[in-house]
Amino acid sequence: MADRKLRIMVAKPGLDGHDRGARVLARCFRDAGFEVIYTGCHQTPEQIAASAVQEDVDVVGLSCLSGAHRYLFPRVVELLKAADAGDITVIGGGVIPDHDFEMLYDAGIKAVFTPGASLDSIVQWIHDNVEIQ
Amino acid sequence: MREGEDGVYFDKDLLTQSSQLRKKWEDEVKKAVSKSPDQKERWSTVSDLEVNRIYGPEDIHDTDFARDIGYPGQFPYLRGNQVTGYRGRYWTFRMFSGMGSAKDTNQRWHMLLKQGQTGLSTAFDFPTLMGYDTGDPKARGECGKCGVAIDTLEDFMQLVEGIPLDTITTSMTINPPASVLWAMYCAAAEIQGVPLTKIGGTIQNDMLKEFIAQKTFMCPPEPSVKIISDTVEFGAKFVPRWNTISISGYHIREAGSTAVQELAFTLRDGIEYVEDVIRRKGLDVDAFAPRLSFFFNSHIDFFEEICKMRAARRIWAKVMRDRFKAKDERSWWLRFHTQTAGCSLTAQQPYNNVIRTAVEALAAVLGGTQSLHTNSLDEVWCLPTEHAAEIALRTQHIIAEETGVANTIDPLAGSYFIESLTNKMEEEAWEYIEKIDEMGGMVTAIEKGFPQMEIADAAYKYQRQLDSKEKIMVGVNKYVTGEEQEIPFLDIEDRVEKEQMDRLEAVRRKRDSKAVTRSLDDLRNACTRGDNVMPYCIEAVKTLASLQEVCDVYREVYGEYSDPAIY
Numbered sequence: 001m002a003d004r005k006l007r008i009m010v011a012k013p014g015l016d017g018h019d020r021g022a023r024v025l026a027r028c029f030r031d032a033g034f035e036v037i038y039t040g041c042h043q044t045p046e047q048i049a050a051s052a053v054q055e056d057v058d059v060v061g062l063s064c065l066s067g068a069h070r071y072l073f074p075r076v077v078e079l080l081k082a083a084d085a086g087d088i089t090v091i092g093g094g095v096i097p098d099h100d101f102e103m104l105y106d107a108g109i110k111a112v113f114t115p116g117a118s119l120d121s122i123v124q125w126i127h128d129n130v131e132i133q
Numbered sequence: 134m135r136e137g138e139d140g141v142y143f144d145k146d147l148l149t150q151s152s153q154l155r156k157k158w159e160d161e162v163k164k165a166v167s168k169s170p171d172q173k174e175r176w177s178t179v180s181d182l183e184v185n186r187i188y189g190p191e192d193i194h195d196t197d198f199a200r201d202i203g204y205p206g207q208f209p210y211l212r213g214n215q216v217t218g219y220r221g222r223y224w225t226f227r228m229f230s231g232m233g234s235a236k237d238t239n240q241r242w243h244m245l246l247k248q249g250q251t252g253l254s255t256a257f258d259f260p261t262l263m264g265y266d267t268g269d270p271k272a273r274g275e276c277g278k279c280g281v282a283i284d285t286l287e288d289f290m291q292l293v294e295g296i297p298l299d300t301i302t303t304s305m306t307i308n309p310p311a312s313v314l315w316a317m318y319c320a321a322a323e324i325q326g327v328p329l330t331k332i333g334g335t336i337q338n339d340m341l342k343e344f345i346a347q348k349t350f351m352c353p354p355e356p357s358v359k360i361i362s363d364t365v366e367f368g369a370k371f372v373p374r375w376n377t378i379s380i381s382g383y384h385i386r387e388a389g390s391t392a393v394q395e396l397a398f399t400l401r402d403g404i405e406y407v408e409d410v411i412r413r414k415g416l417d418v419d420a421f422a423p424r425l426s427f428f429f430n431s432h433i434d435f436f437e438e439i440c441k442m443r444a445a446r447r448i449w450a451k452v453m454r455d456r457f458k459a460k461d462e463r464s465w466w467l468r469f470h471t472q473t474a475g476c477s478l479t480a481q482q483p484y485n486n487v488i489r490t491a492v493e494a495l496a497a498v499l500g501g502t503q504s505l506h507t508n509s510l511d512e513v514w515c516l517p518t519e520h521a522a523e524i525a526l527r528t529q530h531i532i533a534e535e536t537g538v539a540n541t542i543d544p545l546a547g548s549y550f551i552e553s554l555t556n557k558m559e560e561e562a563w564e565y566i567e568k569i570d571e572m573g574g575m576v577t578a579i580e581k582g583f584p585q586m587e588i589a590d591a592a593y594k595y596q597r598q599l600d601s602k603e604k605i606m607v608g609v610n611k612y613v614t615g616e617e618q619e620i621p622f623l624d625i626e627d628r629v630e631k632e633q634m635d636r637l638e639a640v641r642r643k644r645d646s647k648a649v650t651r652s653l654d655d656l657r658n659a660c661t662r663g664d665n666v667m668p669y670c671i672e673a674v675k676t677l678a679s680l681q682e683v684c685d686v687y688r689e690v691y692g693e694y695s696d697p698a699i700y
């Protein structure tokens with residue numbers, strides 16, 4: 001494993017301003033020793049993909065509570081692939097009904113966390129599944 | 134308490150007697166706890182305000198009955214503004230609703246009115262909330278998802294079809310483009326033949342809490358407040374029954390604040406608006422203050438919520454009388470709408486949400502709310518289905534008609550605990566208010582990230598308390614079953630977006646584009662001159678200028694604000 005910190009971008013795609021979860025997670029990742037970039041609200045998938053590439057992150061964590069995840073999440077993966085950054089792990093969270101999980105996994109989202117997931121369980125998943133490139 | 138003398142609520146004999154008895158009781162407690170310890174060391178509210186095992190007269194010995202408590206309709210209105218309480222009329226049963234197209238929402242509204250709802254409340258989708266038209270690249274995938282999509286006056290006319298605007302009051306949860314949606318309402322009234330003096334309702338129109346918590350913004354704080362003052366002035370002059378700002382704590386709380394932060398930041402926002410209108414418009418405070426209204430959250434900690442609402446009335450009365458020298462009693466009144474706490478609901482075991490909402494609604498009623506929205510059990514997941522919305526509305530009907538709590542006004546007054554907690558919350562709120570005053574006001578405090586950071590700290594602390602099980606959410610970190618109850622979902626189909634884009638395109642083709650351009654130019658010039666935008670906004674929407682076209686004028690003149698991403 002490389003001797004640098006894991007770099008994670010917490011991103012809020014779309015117009016939804018429900019950022020409580022994203023901000024709590026950003027702080028939790030920082031406390032867990034990750035290097036955190038938080039985009040703030042109202043980012044387009046294009047902006048998120050471009051910043052992820054520029055910042056050379058290992059993980060992009062998307063948060064959406066508006067119901068628009070079916071469009072926004074896959075679009076981020078698609079844009080990362082197009083930018084030759086398909087190795088960045090994309091995970092998502094928010095108000096995501098069970099019946100959308102499969103569609104998101106198929107689109108390349110590696111994990112989906114819904115309300116009630118503990119902070120530690122999310123950090124643990126990242127430790128278990130993401131290698132610093 | 135902050136003013137006057139001590140020791141007038143109880144006489145000295147009673148206090149002596151009480152402290153003797155209390156001492157005896159405390160000794161008994163010590164013995165009992167040494168044999169069988171408490172379940173936990175520290176007991177606190179959901180906001181982490183520490184609560185004692187018991188309260189007695191000594192906890193409120195410095196309360197002055199006439200000065201601090203009194204009767205309804207008497208300064209400082211701790212017990213309510215209205216002398217008759219809920220006997221004259223109950224609070225307004227006002228369910229927040231909106232989904233899909235204007236037509237879909239109009240149907241839901243007619244259903245709710247038929248079911249006994251007494252006022253309307255509009256949820257808009259994110260593109261509308263942010264001042265974008267359906268189909269704009271920034272708005273992709275969002276149409277109709279979290280509320281109704283409105284692009285032009287044509288959509289608005291469909292939204293209010295069959296709704297008599299002179300008798301039904303409508304609340305619109307809209308902020309950066311509040312002036313535009315209100316302009317559409319005014320235009321719709323004109324088309325229905327209802328004069329502006331007859332329409333009643335509320336626009337949320339509270340931008341400060343957007344910067345603090347809800348993050349729906351368009352222009353920077355300073356011009357945002359200017360547009361709000363325009364609407365307040367327009368309302369005071371031409372639409373006297375309209376509540377032009379609903380100063381909101383709801384979203385502050387949902388973003389993770391404590392109850393005291395919600396109380397303090399909301400009232401300090403109110404102070405900022407009043408100052409701005411007086412300074413910018415030169416209006417007399419009593420010319421507009423009676424139309425300011427408030428909006429609070431009712432969270433799960435029952436007594437804390439009741440005390441918060443009581444304290445809010447008392448603080449506002451003092452602010453308006455003493456700080457702003459308002460003379461009209463109606464300026465001193467804090468009138469408010471309440472919504473039960475969305476963030477207290479759980480995705481797990483969703484039927485439990487019915488019980489949470491009932492408790493929260495009961496607190497709002499005991500706190501003396503004027504209007505109430507009760508969340509539906511499925512609102513963690515989606516917009517409410519018709520059946521879930523009906524249960525939520527019936528929750529209010531049961532509280533009003535069956536439980537007897539509306540029989541008597543402010544029934545918890547005089548309780549040692551309630552009065553003590555009310556006093557404590559008021560004191561802590563004043564500390565915040567004074568701190569923000571010292572910083573130079575709320576706009577400056579927001580620019581420094583102060584309220585945002587206070588809320589972020591509280592939200593993070595609470596999440597950690599959940600993770601460590603210091604705080605419990607049933608079904609989430611205790612009593613977890615693993616098996617989830619399946620509930621029906623309201624899915625907004627993706628076709629809604631396509632249909633709405635077609636509708637907008639059709640409007641664009643048929644409207645007089647020269648008139649649209651002219652009206653937008655007029656608005657731009659008015660913005661540049663610093664004139665009141667409202668008359669120009671009304672003219673623009675009448676030409677079928679779209680929401681985004683009007684908002685783009687604002688963005689052009691006033692600039693755009695982006696999230697400082699504080700965490």
